[in-house]
Amino acid sequence: MNDLKVILLSILTGMVTGIVFTFLKFPLPAPPTLPGFMGIFGVWFGAFIVNKISNNN
Secondary structure (H helix, E strand, O other), X not given: OHHHHHHHHHXXXXXXXXXXXXXXXXXXXXXXXXXXXXHHHHHHHHHHHHHHHHHOO
């Protein structure tokens, strides 16, 4: 259960990072390991959400 918590927190952190990095036009970071991979996915997903929202305006 602890691993799942870390993975979910990594996704959430990555999404927030993706949103912030996309707004600031910074390159997206890419750490290793499974929680890091889930963080990368969150970063990508956050950037995806920002792009979808900005294209709808």
